[in-house]
Amino acid sequence: MINHNVRVRFAPSPTGYLHVGGLRTALYNYLFAKSNNGQFILRIEDTDRNRYVEGAVENLINSLKWCGLNFDEGPDTGGNYGPYMQSQRLEIYKQYADELIQKGYAYYCFCTQERLEALREEQQKLKLPQAKYDKHCLNLSKEEIENNLNENIPYVIRLNVKPDQTVVVEDVIRGRVEFDSSVIDDQVLIKSDGYPTYHLANIVDDHLMKVTHVIRGEEWLPSVPKHALLYDAFGWERPVFAHLPLLLNPDKSKLSKRQGDVAVEDYRNKGYLKDALINFVALLGWNAGDDKEFYYLDELVEKFSLERVNKAGAVFNIEKLNWLNEEHLRKRSNEEILEMLKLEIRQSDYKDKIFPDHYLMNIIIAMKERVSFVKEYITKSPYFFEEPKEYDSVSLTKNWKPDTSEHLKKFTEAINSISDPSKEAFEKALTNTAEELNIGKGKLIHPLRLALSGQSTGPGMYDLLYILGKEESVKRIITAIKNISA
CATH class of the missing domain: 1.10.10.350 (Arc Repressor Mutant, subunit A)
Known part of the structure; x- marks a missing residue:
């Protein structure tokens, strides 16, 4: 057994904002951990330095905390299994990559970019089902490898995938999934800059951090056989996998910024309540088996189970989010709304005017059933302010x-x-x-x-x-x- 207690992680890359799809992944991990008295870990996967965005880590942490998803271990909270930034764990990955080489499950590859591009073009001309590396460097002698290393020839380390095997993975949401190893590429594990790829770092960290359940988006499903092969190569127990359905636009295309806001901070800035956003995101692919739609976070913890997560993609319906925001706002006490309204006024054209609390409270009482957002106390009834x-x-x-x-x-x-x-x-x-x-x-x-x-x-x-x-x-x-x- 990996660990007696449930341990899950949310492992975003700091490439910008927290996408609502990322929030859904974080939320499901959080709910599963808390409903099983487990730990929720935040790990920052910052090994792709070309896509790293300054300030993105702070943004991710702030967005999670604003949503109430407080992690038990992470970059700014510490824990027994740190560091929690992958860029601070490079020596660990190199050590495990070397172990795979010694076992014959990985090998050095010195091929130039030109050779790899020529190989890809040749395979495309032959109309092969999938472009793959041809294992050219697997056949290098020990002497050739040592000479290349001594001459500082750039290299990567690749996974040595044995052909003609069936890789079987059990997924909580999708059931038994089978993959043919013959179509799995010899994945790069360590890049020429010394940084690991997602695949190696992910597996090593999940093992060392004693992660029991890997809950992530469906887009990672094609990577699962590579991860399963890595677990087997190391002789490690695999965690339980659960791949969440895609989030879709109303036209059933994949949710993207082209059709609307996708960043948590966008919804925060537009005045959505965190309770409403969490409630809405929880229902994107999960239900408790009844027709209840209004939830607070503690109620979601009580009801959540991975078995109730759907396979089919979940449509992002902004009208439903607006309705939930309205419902959550109405459930807030007038005193809570008063403080939110005062903050809204301080950020409005009326910031220099003074409105007594009792005056604002009367506005709240009169308008509560007519607004969906706090800002609408101003925009729908400006006549109370001028x-x-x-x-x-x-x-x-x-x-x-x-x-x-x-x-x-x-x-x-x-x-x-x-x-x-x-x-x-x-x-x-x-x-x-x-x-x-x-x-x-x-x-x-x-x-x-x-x-x-x-x-x-x-x-x-x-x-x-x-x-x-x-x-x-x-x-x-x-x-x-x-x-x-x-």
Whole structure:
């Protein structure tokens, strides 16, 4: 047994942002670990120096922590199996590559790039099913190898794949998967710059870090036979494999930036709640076997199992994410939303204005069922933060009649006499005014909303009057009469 306790890892490459597909992989690893009282490890696979992006490691860590996926071991937390950056483990990989050479499972390859390209072109002309290295350097004598090494001729180390074997891998999600070794290339294990490829570093690290389950994307499935052969060559027990389904655009193409945002930080910057994003991503390929769709992270830990992960690709439906964000936001307490709204205001055009907490709290109560994002408390009801600069033209044509100005003047007289401006007092004033004018209340309400907010929709009329207050309401009505009648 590799380890008595479950140990899983999320092992991204620092090539930029955390992709939502990477977040799904990290989340499933986290959920599996926590549901089995195991450890969740973050390992940075930074051996491809050409693709390394400065600051990407910090971005990955920040994104994971923002999502609440705290790792038990990793670059900034340490652990008993570090270092957790592959670029700091180069000597370890060289040691194990040498072991494979001694056992005959790997060999030095001194072929030039020109020879490899010529070989590839020749195989393409012959229309072979797969371009493969021809094992040319496997036949070098010991003396030739030593001479080449002494002369510092550049080399790579390749896996020696024996042909005509069936490599069998058991996958939790896909079941039994078989591969013909005859179509598996002699994979490069150590590159000419001394850095390992993903394949060697991945296997060595998973073994040394006692990883029990490898949970990763379906795109790695073709690499599994190489990894299985490496485990067998070292004489190590294989971990349990689980390859997750692809994430798809609505048109069933592979999820990509061309059709929308794919970075976790993009969704964070757009105002999505981490609870909603985690909830949404969890359902991309997994369900608990019922029709429940609303989850918090601790509930996902309780329900998650790899056996409930689907094989088929999962469609990324932005409408569902928006709905979940709305639902999670509504479940937040008004006090929590207040703090988020204050932060949003500090980043808005109204950052220099002062709004008392009780005023903002009234806005939250009035608008809570009407918003999907915190920023919409501002964008959907800017009239709570400044008086309207213009009036909805459709509503103006429909609801502002020749006698509207006189009706609203009458209403301002009624509310000016209110000593305790409660919602009930505003409602009574409007009802009495309508009765005195012998008109339906709608003939007051629609133009009144327009005068107060500039819009035709919004929270209840008496909420609007109450939040703005008597003086501000009267001021806006007078301004509207002046501007619209002019």
